[in-house]
Amino acid sequence: MSPVRFPNGVRLIKGTNPVWKQNLDTLVDRVADLIINAKRIVIFTGAGISTESGIPDFRSPGGIWDRFDPDDFTYHKFIADPESRRKQWQMLREGSLTTEAKPNPTHYAIAELDRLGKLDCVITQNVDNLHQKAGVPSEKVFELHGNMLWVVCLSCGRRYPLEQIKVRLDEGEEVPDCEACHGILKPDAVFFGEPLPEKVLKEATSRSSNCDLFIVIGSTLVVYPAAYMSVYAVDSGAKLVIINLSSTPMDRQATALIRAKAGEAMSRVIEQVREKVSG
Numbered sequence: 001m002s003p004v005r006f007p008n009g010v011r012l013i014k015g016t017n018p019v020w021k022q023n024l025d026t027l028v029d030r031v032a033d034l035i036i037n038a039k040r041i042v043i044f045t046g047a048g049i050s051t052e053s054g055i056p057d058f059r060s061p062g063g064i065w066d067r068f069d070p071d072d073f074t075y076h077k078f079i080a081d082p083e084s085r086r087k088q089w090q091m092l093r094e095g096s097l098t099t100e101a102k103p104n105p106t107h108y109a110i111a112e113l114d115r116l117g118k119l120d121c122v123i124t125q126n127v128d129n130l131h132q133k134a135g136v137p138s139e140k141v142f143e144l145h146g147n148m149l150w151v152v153c154l155s156c157g158r159r160y161p162l163e164q165i166k167v168r169l170d171e172g173e174e175v176p177d178c179e180a181c182h183g184i185l186k187p188d189a190v191f192f193g194e195p196l197p198e199k200v201l202k203e204a205t206s207r208s209s210n211c212d213l214f215i216v217i218g219s220t221l222v223v224y225p226a227a228y229m230s231v232y233a234v235d236s237g238a239k240l241v242i243i244n245l246s247s248t249p250m251d252r253q254a255t256a257l258i259r260a261k262a263g264e265a266m267s268r269v270i271e272q273v274r275e276k277v278s279g
């Protein structure tokens with residue numbers, strides 16, 4: 001992990017209240033105003049919003065890594081070792097990520113921002129497809145860590161819906177291969193040790209550097225290079241909003257910082273935006 005670069009010249013001003021000490025009503029109102037006045041809004045989301053849809057954070061205790069060894073799930077091992085592939089498919093089959101997860105109020109609030117014409121794009125660390133399910137057009141969702149609901153052939157690039165591969169697993173196949181070329185199939189999410197999808201990373205970097213408001217929701221900004229997006233935004237002069245339960249390395253750069261559950265905060269923010277737009 002690389003250290004965060006802080007942009008030059010950004011300091012807390014002595015004598016003013018730290019942003020996190022303001023009350024929630026004031027903060028929600030502030031964020032709504034920032035949204036109304038912004039021209040290009042990028043939303044950045046992490047695991048904190050998926051947990052509210054019942055999707056476990058892989059890194060938390062009781063998560064999937066208590067039952068499976070993360071060392072079995074490196075990209076290198078997956079490619080090199082059929083036994084590792086067998087274990088990976090077994091884990092998927094046991095439902096570490098269900099296809100039935102539903103979007104929650106945060107996903108719907110973001111989709112509404114899009115309908116109000118206020119969304120440039122969503123950049124997400126999540127692999128669960130819930131932004132699209134909530135109604136954000138897929139061309140506006142940049143998935144830095146891929147999408148777990150798709151499976152890709154590493155030889156010919158053909159993509160299959162996970163549902164379709166799950167049927168084959170349920171029928172007893174342990175290591176499904178590509179129907180077209182018998183190549184290795186891999187969930188289309190980024191594994192440990194696997195480079196991030198280059199095109200997505202490039203586009204996300206460019207959008208972050210060109211927005212005027214960058215809103216982090218449910219991410220502690222510690223997984224790189226994803227977390228750099230907020231740095232690019234601030235370095236380029238964008239205002240930063242952070243909505244997260246715990247602290248992040250970028251808190252001091254935030255114009256507004258909300259320490260609350262994403263769903264509650266975003267429901268109130270979108271309500272305010274709606275009122276201000278119609279009023």
Ligand SMILES: [Zn+2]
Nearest residue numbers: 153156178181
């Ligand atoms: Zn293939």
